[in-house]
Amino acid sequence: MIPVTAADLGIEFGDASGHGFYKWLLASFLIGKRIRSSAAIEAYRNLVDQHGLDTPEKLAHCPHRDLVRILGQAGYARYDESTAKRLHALGIGVSQELDVQLNTLRKNGIAVSSFREWLLAFDGVGPKTLEIFMREAAAMLEHRSTGES
Template identity: 50%
Template sequence: MTKTISAEDLHIRLHPLSDSALFKWLLASFLMGKRIQAEIAAEAYRVIVEQHQRDTPRKLGHCTHRELVRMLGEAHYVRYDETTAERLLALATKLNDEYAGRVMNMVEASANRQDFEKRLQAFDGIGPKTVEIFMREAGKVLF
């Protein structure tokens, strides 16, 4: 059985006033929500956020598709690298365009937890599993 990776394991301190932490956890949850080993997903998170400093929606959105595929490859996240790179760029673009690059703006625009979860699932590549992973920890500080 694989270990459940927490925000704390990735040195992310979730707090409603820390949009940076919420975005990082969303990014990690997005990577872990795919059919890929959690440790590889965690490594992909570390490569993107820690090594390449793509730790905000704006910085992530300024990556090229090729750069993201290369970063995912560095972490051995290769099974879905092309579509994941595409969806990460789409996630950054949508977050920037519709919520001014802030997860908290999405929370504030939501009537309740259920509405927020529906907004999350409106992102390409975010399904019930990613929402479940994200909300497992973010739900405690947001709702």
């Protein structure tokens, strides 16, 4: 199977909203689970495109029951409760820290490895999710850590 890319989902890291990293992290989180990739993609599209959860703040404020319903509609029936809980926590953590993490990369030139460790601290973000996310985000993160635009 051909890997899904950020471009496949209409995600741009340099988009005007500044939420490209969040959107790709959300997609990577869903794709990295032991579930059909078509269900993960449908869940992403349901969350972001249909229900407008296009920022971490919106995800953080989405009621648990709504996340469960949205995930269930996409085929996450077996994992909807646990995934909804983890998505809520991801939304909270990313809304509080993503900008800080990205700015620290840009201003202080911290190692991308520190950013990876931060991501792995989230429940439900494991090596597979990190691998998917970094496959496309690494180049943009390296630019930020070297101060390039």
